[in-house]
Amino acid sequence: MSTLEVTDLRASHGQLNAVHGVSLSVRPGEMLFLLGSNGAGKTTLLRSIAGDHRADGGNVVLSGVDVSRDTAHHRARSGLSLVPEGRRLFPKMTVRENLMLGTSTSREGPWTIDAIYEAFPNLAKLDRSLAGKLSGGEQQAVAIGRALMGDPVAVMLDEVSLGLSPAAVEFAYEALLRLREMGLALLIVEQDLNRALTTADQLVVMCEGQVTLRATPRETSLAELAAASFGHKKGEAA
Ligand code: ATP
Numbered sequence: 639m640s641t642l643e644v645t646d647l648r649a650s651h652g653q654l655n656a657v658h659g660v661s662l663s664v665r666p667g668e669m670l671f672l673l674g675s676n677g678a679g680k681t682t683l684l685r686s687i688a689g690d691h692r693a694d695g696g697n698v699v700l701s702g703v704d705v706s707r708d709t710a711h712h713r714a715r716s717g718l719s720l721v722p723e724g725r726r727l728f729p730k731m732t733v734r735e736n737l738m739l740g741t742s743t744s745r746e747g748p749w750t751i752d753a754i755y756e757a758f759p760n761l762a763k764l765d766r767s768l769a770g771k772l773s774g775g776e777q778q779a780v781a782i783g784r785a786l787m788g789d790p791v792a793v794m795l796d797e798v799s800l801g802l803s804p805a806a807v808e809f810a811y812e813a814l815l816r817l818r819e820m821g822l823a824l825l826i827v828e829q830d831l832n833r834a835l836t837t838a839d840q841l842v843v844m845c846e847g848q849v850t851l852r853a854t855p856r857e858t859s860l861a862e863l864a865a866a867s868f869g870h871k872k873g874e875a876a
Contacts, residue, residue: 639702640665641823642687642718642792647696649679649686656682658847659696664792664823664840669814671834672827674844675867680827681723683844684794687825688720689713701791717791723800723827725781729770733761733780736769740787747789754783758813775806782813792823799830811837831863845869 640663649657656679664670672680685691687698689710697706698713705713727736737751755762761779764772769780778798785793798814799807811833818824828834834841835855843851843866851858851866 640699641701642825643697643699644683644687645697645699647683647686647698648694649682649691650694651682656847657686657693660844660847660849661696662825662840662842662849664825666791666821666823667818668839669818669824669826669837670840670842671838672825672842672844673829673831673834673863673867674850677846678844678867679847680844681796684720684796684825684827687794688718690720714788714790717789719785719788719790719793721778721781721785721793721795721798723796725777727769727777727780727784729768731769732766733764733769733772734766736780737783737787740784749786749789751787754786757816758783760809773806774802775809778802778806778810779813782810782817786817790822792825793817794825794827796827798826798828799833807833831860831867835860835863843867 643663645661646659647657648659660683662670674680682691686693689708697704700716700718703716705716734751737754758779761783764776769777798810802810814824838855841853841855841858842849843863845867846869850869850871851862
C-alpha cells in the first residue's frame with residue numbers, strides 16, 4: 639500500500655488554476671522527486687497536500703485513510719509533514735527549541751531529541767546554537783529534524799537544495815537517504831535535475847499545473863526531464 643496517495647488534486651490562486659488534476663503516490667521507503675520550472679505549481683501542490691492551501695478538488699490518502707477534508711494540523715497528526723521552502727526556522731531560538739516545535743502534532747513514535755541527535759550527530763553539536771547563526775545546510779538539517787519530531791510516515795520537502803552550497807546539499811541528502819532507509823515516504827521538490835536522476839525512485843515533472851512526465855531514472859534522461867519541464871510530453875520533440 640502507498641503511504642501517500644494523491645488523486646486528481648486541483649488547486650488555484652483566485653482565478654489562476656495552478657494545479658490541474660495531479661495524481662501521484664509514494665510508497666514506504668521511496669523517494670519521489672517532483673520537478674518543473676518556476677511557477678509550474680509544485681509548491682501549491684505540496685501545500686494543498688499538506689492542507690495549508692485549500693484544494694478545489696481531489697483526494698489525499700495517507701496510510702489508507704482519506705485526509706482530504708482534514709485540517710493541516712490533523713494531517714500532521716496523521717503523519718504528514720511538510721518542510722517548506724526557505725525552511726522557516728525561528729532564527730533567535732536554539733536548535734533544540736526549534737526541534738521541540740516539531741512535537742506539536744503529539745503523535746506517538748520513535749523520534750525524540752536524543753534520537754535525532756543520534757541519527758544526525760552533526761546536529762547534536764549545535765544543540766545550543768541559535769538557528770539564525772547556522773549555515774544553510776545545517777538549517778536544512780534542523781528543518782528535517784523538526785519534521786521528524788512529529789513522527790511522520792511521509793515527509794514533503796520543498797526546494798531542498800535551494801541556496802545551499804554543494805557541501806550543504808550533500809549534508810541534507812545524507813539525512814534524506816537515511817530516512818528512506820527507515821521506510822519513510824519522501825516527496826521532494828528539487829531544481830537539480832542531475833540530483834533527481836541519480837537519487838530518485840520515481841520522477842514526476844510538472845509544467846503549468848500538469849504532469850508532463852512520469853518515469854523512473856532508468857526510463858528517462860536529463861534531456862527528457864528538461865524538455866518535460868518546458869511542457870514537452872514524452873515522445874514530442876523538444
Ligand atoms: P517556484 O519554484 O517558483 O516556487 P512552483 O512550481 O512551486 O514554482 P507555485 O509557487 O506553486 O509554483 O506557483 C504556481 C502558480 O501559482 C504560478 O503561476 C504562481 O505565480 C501562482 N501563485 C503562487 N502563489 C500565489 C499566490 N499566493 N497568489 C497568487 N498566485 C500565486
